[in-house]
């Protein structure tokens with residue numbers, strides 16, 4: 001599975017087309033909130049777990065995408081207008097963010113029902 005096309009569209013949305021023919025997309029806000037870098041998601045160094053503070057969603061440019069570049073053939077590095085750009089989104093992360101009706105339905109079906 002590999003991303004073929006990653007294009008920003010009107011309305012704060014990015015279209016993602018995959019090599020398996022899947023044609024979906026994601027909004028910029030959940031995309032940025034899913035940033036996988038250590039500063040956003042935390043990390044464990046020498047058994048010390050670093051938990052980042054909650055994101056300041058009011059930062060100007062936080063949800064403005066400036067650019068995207070391929071990293072090898074496993075992911076995409078996204079550059080945001082507030083200067084943030086360390087996160088490398090693997091294909092798995094991007095695919096899990098897909099908001100097309102098919103993916104949303106699949107995700108809902110795979111969620112364990114509350115006991």
Ligand SMILES: [Zn+2]
Pocket residue numbers: 035036037038039040041084086087
């Ligand atoms: Zn980040």
Ligand SMILES: [Zn+2]
Pocket residue numbers: 022023024025098099100101102103104
């Ligand atoms: Zn999808």
